[in-house]
Amino acid sequence: MDLEAEVDVRRRIMARLREAVDASPSGTLSRRELSAFAVDGRVWRLLDQGRGIRNPKDLQATLTIMTSLHGPYGDEPMESGLFRYHYQSSSDAGDNTKLRRACELQVPLILFWMLEPGLYVPVFPVYVVADDRPNRVFLIALDEGLRFLPDPMDPGEAAKRYAHRIARRRLHQPVFRASVLRAYEVRCAVCRLQHGNLLDAAHIIPDGADHGAPIVSNGLSLCKIHHAAYDNQQLGISPDYRVHIAHDLLVEVDGPMLRHGLQEMHGQRIGLPPRPKERPDRDRLDERYQQFLRAS
Numbered sequence: 259m260d261l262e263a264e265v266d267v268r269r270r271i272m273a274r275l276r277e278a279v280d281a282s283p284s285g286t287l288s289r290r291e292l293s294a295f296a297v298d299g300r301v302w303r304l305l306d307q308g309r310g311i312r313n314p315k316d317l318q319a320t321l322t323i324m325t326s327l328h329g330p331y332g333d334e335p336m337e338s339g340l341f342r343y344h345y346q347s348s349s350d351a352g353d354n355t356k357l358r359r360a361c362e363l364q365v366p367l368i369l370f371w372m373l374e375p376g377l378y379v380p381v382f383p384v385y386v387v388a389d390d391r392p393n394r395v396f397l398i399a400l401d402e403g404l405r406f407l408p409d410p411m412d413p414g415e416a417a418k419r420y421a422h423r424i425a426r427r428r429l430h431q432p433v434f435r436a437s438v439l440r441a442y443e444v445r446c447a448v449c450r451l452q453h454g455n456l457l458d459a460a461h462i463i464p465d466g467a468d469h470g471a472p473i474v475s476n477g478l479s480l481c482k483i484h485h486a487a488y489d490n491q492q493l494g495i496s497p498d499y500r501v502h503i504a505h506d507l508l509v510e511v512d513g514p515m516l517r518h519g520l521q522e523m524h525g526q527r528i529g530l531p532p533r534p535k536e537r538p539d540r541d542r543l544d545e546r547y548q549q550f551l552r553a554s
């Protein structure tokens with residue numbers, strides 16, 4: 259396939275992928291969906307069984323790469339905010355050749371972040387911007403704006419800050435949201451609402467604070483109303499997993515949203531993830547609950 263046709267194919271696959279992600283309640287796609295992904299009448303395999311890279315025969319360069327926090331290669335965002343993707347296997351060639359080609363041609367590709375076996379958060383388009391042969395890693399830009407760094411290996415402070423912001427928005431936030439929503443089975447912990455497009459992954463301890471890590475035990479799946487109420491200290495959650503509504507809201511008289519949506523939640527137990535290790539951390543809940551008590 260010539261380069262122009264290849265770029266067009268990539269564009270169409272990504273447009274279809276965007277629709278699929280938007281239609282998914284938690285922003286995740288399954289291995290089954292990605293193994294036979296139909297685009298304009300042609301079926302594409304976007305993941306290769308047992309490998310972290312997909313190099314379709316028809317294409318000149320790699321189409322997708324896959325990684326996870328605990329994967330065998332230890333891929334991770336690096337200091338510069340560019341994502342480090344380790345070479346496949348022990349040779350420099352093989353699958354790596356087409357990834358190197360993606361760098362030369364500057365074609366967009368797709369990064370799949372594996373939440374758990376069989377479940378992925380797609381991040382795209384991403385670009386291979388450097389081949390760090392001594393360290394056997396490719397540097398991946400998570401945004402178009404990071405494609406043209408003069409020196410990707412040593413991008414300078416301003417570019418690093420920008421790259422970190424991009425990594426947060428394009429990788430960490432979607433992965434956090436998908437992880438939390440999956441853990442709570444796509445339900446609001448307070449009211450049990452089950453519409454993914456109306457749900458957020460709320461931080462218990464805010465992002466940016468020391469212990470505000472984007473991990474499931476620092477998260478709560480909340481609908482938009484309960485998320486806003488939680489952030490505004492109108493709703494608190496105590497370490498015994500009970501909902502508390504601020505006093506001034508409890509005594510107010512208003513319509514059904516206030517009555518059913520907030521007042522009747524007071525004293526209820528939140529819905530918890532089935533897996534104990536994904537439940538909200540009680541110390542973090544307590545720290546946050548003390549702020550709620552001070553505010554109300």
Ligand SMILES: [Zn+2]
Pocket residue numbers: 446447448449450451480481482483484
């Ligand atoms: Zn809710």
